[in-house]
Amino acid sequence: MIKSIKSFYNDPQYFPEIWRIAMPIIIQQFMFSALNMIGVILVGQKGEVSVAAVGLANQVAFLLNLVHFGIISGAAMFSAQFWGKRDIPNLRRILGLCLILALSASFVFWFLSQYFSAQILNIYSKDAAVISAGTNYLRIFAWTFIFYAITFSYSFVLRSTGDVKKPTYIAVGSLILSTFLSYGLILGKFGLPELGIDGVAISTLIARALECIVLLVVVYSTKDSPVAARLNEMFNFDMQFLRKVVPPIAPVILNELFWALGITAYMAIYGNMGTASIATINILSTIEQLAIGFFVGLSNATSVLVGNFIGAGEEENAYLYAGRSLGVGAVGGILMGCIVALIKPYLLTLYKVSPEVILNASYALVVVSFFMWIRINNMVIVIGILRAGGDTKFSLFLDGIIIWLVGVPMAYMGAFVFHLPVYFVYLCAMSEEVVKWILGLYRWRSRKWINNLTHIN
Numbered sequence: 001m002i003k004s005i006k007s008f009y010n011d012p013q014y015f016p017e018i019w020r021i022a023m024p025i026i027i028q029q030f031m032f033s034a035l036n037m038i039g040v041i042l043v044g045q046k047g048e049v050s051v052a053a054v055g056l057a058n059q060v061a062f063l064l065n066l067v068h069f070g071i072i073s074g075a076a077m078f079s080a081q082f083w084g085k086r087d088i089p090n091l092r093r094i095l096g097l098c099l100i101l102a103l104s105a106s107f108v109f110w111f112l113s114q115y116f117s118a119q120i121l122n123i124y125s126k127d128a129a130v131i132s133a134g135t136n137y138l139r140i141f142a143w144t145f146i147f148y149a150i151t152f153s154y155s156f157v158l159r160s161t162g163d164v165k166k167p168t169y170i171a172v173g174s175l176i177l178s179t180f181l182s183y184g185l186i187l188g189k190f191g192l193p194e195l196g197i198d199g200v201a202i203s204t205l206i207a208r209a210l211e212c213i214v215l216l217v218v219v220y221s222t223k224d225s226p227v228a229a230r231l232n233e234m235f236n237f238d239m240q241f242l243r244k245v246v247p248p249i250a251p252v253i254l255n256e257l258f259w260a261l262g263i264t265a266y267m268a269i270y271g272n273m274g275t276a277s278i279a280t281i282n283i284l285s286t287i288e289q290l291a292i293g294f295f296v297g298l299s300n301a302t303s304v305l306v307g308n309f310i311g312a313g314e315e316e317n318a319y320l321y322a323g324r325s326l327g328v329g330a331v332g333g334i335l336m337g338c339i340v341a342l343i344k345p346y347l348l349t350l351y352k353v354s355p356e357v358i359l360n361a362s363y364a365l366v367v368v369s370f371f372m373w374i375r376i377n378n379m380v381i382v383i384g385i386l387r388a389g390g391d392t393k394f395s396l397f398l399d400g401i402i403i404w405l406v407g408v409p410m411a412y413m414g415a416f417v418f419h420l421p422v423y424f425v426y427l428c429a430m431s432e433e434v435v436k437w438i439l440g441l442y443r444w445r446s447r448k449w450i451n452n453l454t455h456i457n
Contacts, residue, residue, distance in 0.1 A: 014324055021304050022297035024168035025159070030293045050197050052275050053133035055282035056124045057117075059267055060138060063260045064109040064145055070256025071101045072156040073303075074249035077387050079160035080307025081453050088226050093241060095157045095227060096234025101253075102149035113142035123264075124271040124278070133197060140201035147212040154215055158227050160304060166218055174211035178203050248453060251392035255382075258400030265408045266429055269415050270422060277422040280360040283351055284426070288368050291340050295329055295376040302384030310389060315450050322385045322444060329380045333373025341369040363423035371430045374437045381440035391449035398436050398443070407432030 075098045082091040112120065117138045121131045155167035184192035185199025195202065220228050237245075271278045302325040309318035344365040348358050378399075386395040407429050414420045414428035443449055 008320075008327070009324060011320070011324075014321060017305055018298065018301045018321075018325070018328075021159070021162060021164055021301035022294075024164040024297075025300050026294050026297035027168060027172065030290070050133060052127070052271075052278045052282065053130045054137060054197050054200060055278060055285075056121055056130065056267070056271065057134040057138040057141065059124060059264060060109060060113055060120060061141060061145070063264060064105060065148075066256040066260035066263075067105045067109075067253065068102050068149060068152050070253040071105065071249070072098050072152055073256075073383065073387055074252030074392065075245075076156050076160050076303070077248070077252075077307055077390055077392075078245060078453055079157045080304050080388065081311030083161045083226070084308035084311025089233070090241075091157070091161075091226055092229035092233045093235075093237045094245070095153060095229055097237065097242075097245065098153040098157065099150065099234065102153050103146065106145040106149040110142045110145050113138050113145075124268050126272070127275050130275060137197050137201045140198060141204060144205050144208040147208040151208070151212045151215055154219060154227060158219070159300065160307070161226050162304065163225075163227075166222075167215060170211055170215050170218065173214075174207045177210065178207035181206060248390050248392050248451075251396040252387060255392070255396040255400040258396070259403055262400075262403035262408055266411055269408075269411050269425065273415055273422055273425070276354065276356050276360065279353055279357050280364060280422050281426070283348075283353070283357065283361045284364050284368065287340070287344075287347055287365065291336050291368070291372065292376065292379075294336070295332060295379060298325055298329055298332075298376075299380045299382075299384040301325075302380055303388040306385060306388035310450060310452055313452070315447075318389065318450060319447055322380075322388075325380050325384055326377055326441070326444065329376040330373050333376035336376075337369040337372035340365060340372065344369075360422050363421075364426050367423060367427045367430060371433055374433050378433055378436045378440060381436075381444060385444055386440075386449050389449040390451035390453045391443070394443055394449065398440055402435055402439075403432050406435050 075094045079091050079094045082088075082094065117135045118131055121134045121138070151167075151171075155171070158164070158167050181192075181203030182200050184190040185195045185203055186197065188194025192199075219225055222228060267278070267281070270281045302322060305321050306318045309315070309321065344362060348361055348365075351358065351361075382395055382399045386392070386398070410428040410431045411425050414425040420428070
């Protein structure tokens with residue numbers, strides 16, 4: 001068995017190529033997760049109500065980010081394959097389509113956040129103090145949505161061409177600036193006013209605006225950048241182009257929308273279990289994001305390479321690279337789960353919340369540790385394999401439907417039928433991950449996910 005595993009990984013190109021693309025994404029994800037954790041710790045200095053308010057308000061941004069991710073990762077499967085074929089005109093048309101769809105989604109979410117913020121937060125919690133604190137925060141934060149749509153579109157298409165460093169360095173700089181300003185504005189440091197959680201929203205808005213401007217300047221000042229498209233190059237697509245591109249992208253958008261609504265349902269369940277429960281889940285999420293950061297890079301790098309191989313007509317290499325990433329994800333996930341289990345007591349001492357929240361979070365992190373490798377494999381399957389291969393309808397079923405068939409009903413029963421504590425409800429929700437993993441692994445082995453999408457004309 002060891003010999004067969006060694007033979008399976010006997011490719012001198014796999015690890016260097018994965019590492020080349022994944023490393024900058026890992027750095028960005030690690031910085032994002034670490035600074036997000038710092039942000040929650042800073043907000044936590046203001047108490048559990050502040051933690052819950054920011055966490056619930058951020059659910060709106062989370063929903064939009066997933067819609068954006070659906071739009072742009074759906075388009076990225078085309079851009080990766082077009083880059084594999086070196087088809088620059090269609091690559092730029094994909095960028096234009098990304099911008100139109102992402103900006104349209106941002107405007108809808110901005111409008112809802114400005115005029116219906118209290119009603120939205122009321123879905124998640126009945127705590128008047130939480131809703132009051134979160135409403136103004138959300139109205140300020142919503143202005144970041146426009147800038148993020150532009151940044152996200154350019155960054156993802158750049159990554160599809162293998163240029164991962166520029167968007168990563170700029171994003172990391174933006175995160176550091178946002179954290180620095182958050183510290184000053186939450187607590188009134190460096191001569192800045194003490195604005196509490198509104199300071200987080202203001203600092204994020206400033207950082208997002210600068211990130212967008214700097215990225216555009218860098219892209220359009222780079223000689224021969226495939227993404228430095230003029231307006232007429234981005235928006236000159238016709239109905240034939242749309243008929244070819246939109247049908248495979250649409251299931252990805254629906255996938256992310258259904259999955260995002262499923263996560264929203266989870267948050268509504270936790271929120272209606274009480275403020276302590278939602279504070280527990282928000283703390284849990286920040287630690288989980290930090291632990292999973294490496295594997296976000298792995299799944300995105302797999303997506304780029306698999307898409308490039310399919311576009312170049314090298315289907316066997318696409319299949320092999322996908323399988324190798326599944327193996328790396330499983331082993332890495334087991335190791336990361338063990339690390340989280342070992343260091344969780346030290347991490348939880350950073351949060352100034354009630355003993356009840358700390359105890360709940362400690363038990364929930366045991367669940368996170370146990371299921372880490374399955375969740376990572378599912379991420380590689382959905383993002384790195386199925387979408388890269390254009391198998392978006394099965395991806396929609398696997399990631400967007402199963403959550404509603406399995407995870408949400410199980411979590412609801414755990415919370416409101418059996419009245420389990422929050423960590424057992426979280427365990428109930430993990431049932432969806434097991435079902436997804438079994439079906440996703442079978443789909444990879446079938447090779448039915450491999451589809452060449454470059455035949456547009």
